[in-house]
Amino acid sequence: MASEVLMPALSPTMTEGKIARWIKSEGDPVRAGDVLAEIETDKATMEVEAVDEGVLAKIVIPEGTDHVAVNTPIALIAENGEDVAAELAAKAKAPPPAPPPRLAPRVPAAAAEPPPVPALDATEYAGPTTTMTVREALRDAMAEEMRRDPDVFLLGEEVAEYQGAYKVSQGLLQEFGAKRVIDTPITEQGFAGVGIGAAFAGLKPIVEFMTFNFAMQAMDQLINSAAKTRYMSGGQMAAPIVFRGPNGVAARVAAQHSQCYASWYAHVPGLKVVAPYTGADHKGLLKSAIRDPNPVIFLEHELVYGESFPVPDDPEYLVPIGRARIARAGVDVTIVAFSRMVKLALEAAEALAKLGIAAEIVDLRTLRPFDVETVVASVKKTNRIVAVEEGWPFAGIGAEIAAIVMEHCFDWLDAPLVRVTGKDVPLPYAANLERLAVPQVADIVAAAREVTYR
């Protein structure tokens, strides 16, 4: 019986990909390990190898096809001498066999369809937009700023030839050359310091950390050299620099590769800390960060890179650092979130609406300087607040929001603030435990019901 070759997943978060090229043609003999095809996602390229010996009997998905969902059969391999034509003919009549049961589906089936594109906050921008992924919005932000200012350059591991570990810097080397798109050795403390030194000299580096987990090795340079120098020099010298990269919980990579550092950096005077969610905010805030004369920690999220949003075309579209955004208006409860948690909060708001609870979602966008005004105004309206973050609860952003609310609008509260946070444990690997450790939509719904007593 012919065996199916399935569309593989290149990463735990991949839902679909493109068949870039068929290396083998129909009728070619194949041996286990032979490369059959090349597939591509926006992040990576991979070869599909044959696992069985036989003949490539049928190419089901032709080359060049995009948006092929993971696990879709893309080819059939027949055992030598087998009559595939007959089998195919038979198959065409019979209903297709049920797919083999899978233990833990990596993605819900619906995820294979393109997600609905949320609307842009029209109060901010009325010009033309293009729908693109967050990854592309970040790339465009960097490219535009590099075109605008020759002192801006990008430095980091795999940013140039490899096009970015998460493909954020795609095409930048080609446009700007090796002088301005610099691959570094794997040496976080070293290249963070090199970037800061160059910034002291007046250049405007963008330093990419492959993920913020690895920035721990550079923490001393970020805090002691970047954040404090303006103050310690009486304003003579400073680091106009951006440190950016994915932060927060990734999928199934366990504790050392999955952590939210927002509260760590937000603790430090001298740093600005940004953690956007929408594509427009990623672009507008990254451009603001690059132009900002202070060191900015720009926290992205791996699970958001592939999401699509309408993004303003105007190269002067800047989102100011330090201003939160009302992502959804409501009157019954304020839900404060940032980065990927905004998406979950919006989903929770949908569910709450069905229960008759109108949640107002505040997308913080910036963590330092903190937009006290927007949060407090919302609490004064709703009298109830839930603070959501992926990070750990102790001394986290939610704890800070609780203090801010106490200081500014205690008398307006009708219920104590409730936090939804990552659990107070290193992030586990097992799928079920990971789900338990990371905030889910249901947790936000439950917290909102708790503070509204409904």
Place this chain on the structure above:
Amino acid sequence: MPVKRKVEAVPLAANAVAAPRLSPDRLTRFYADMLLIRRFEERAGQMYGMGLIGGFCHLYIGQEAVVVGMQAALEAGDTVITSYRDHGHMLACGMDPKGVMAELTGRRGGYSHGKGGSMHMFSREKNFFGGHGIVGAPVPLGTGLALAHRYRDDGYISVTYFGDGAANQGQVYESFNMASLWKLPVVYVIENNRYGMGTSVDRASARTDLFHRGVPYGITGEQVDGMDVVAVHEAGLAAAAHTRSGQGPVILEMLTYRYRGHSMSDPAKYRTKEEVDRMRTEHDPISHLRQRLLDEYRVADSELKAIEKAARDRVVEAAQFAQECPEPDPSELWTDVYAEA
């Protein structure tokens, strides 16, 4: 002092070797510069004892030849960075002793308006990039200054000073690797004064020939008698010319010695008094040069005496300024945290 030793991972550029014989004027200048640092540091020590200077205060006494010989090998436009034992570097960069001393006393007339103190001072104007309290941290920063020179192609170089203790920090080697890989214009000056705080080099370093430390990265290193300002200057000229010509970094290990404690409170148990006395009497860079100026260069004793008086006067003036200058206005607490975007 051992004679000059060298390890040539790459030969130093041919154009870099011929150091001109120094004129008496030039050497007299070195004398004046070293003396100013010595007198300044002595005075800082006294003022610390009087409670006018707080916190950590690391004196440079004994090491003056290193920074004076080295800085004289540079061009205006070259950038300089060092650690916390930085008063000498600032004076050698031409920063005003008044502003340095007023920073030590934490007054508004200090280079950092009283917000940095002994270990954290900077001067944009003099291209002095600090003054850093974290051992090893200035090495990547100085490498970044070199990257900026390369990026702008301005023909200037970075001189990055650090200690024998700092030489064991991992980020030093991360920097060596990048600097050599990218052929950055940087001279790494290791000021080997034989001790970290109280840990001698041989108790901290598996191999004590620190000028070898760049070999795995293809960086030429040279060991220099750091108590001889002329030797330092010649090595500095060669190293600067080499790296300025685009051939990558150079390491200069300066064998030097600090006479005073690591900072003001020092147990003085980790070395003998005899060792310190021997270095002071037999190798002092300043008295050594004074003798040469008199004997070899026939400079008049009265001229040297005038220099000595001038140094003392400048330090007295600086000390006075640093004591009379008011403390920073309380509003300064909140300034310079951020710049307006």
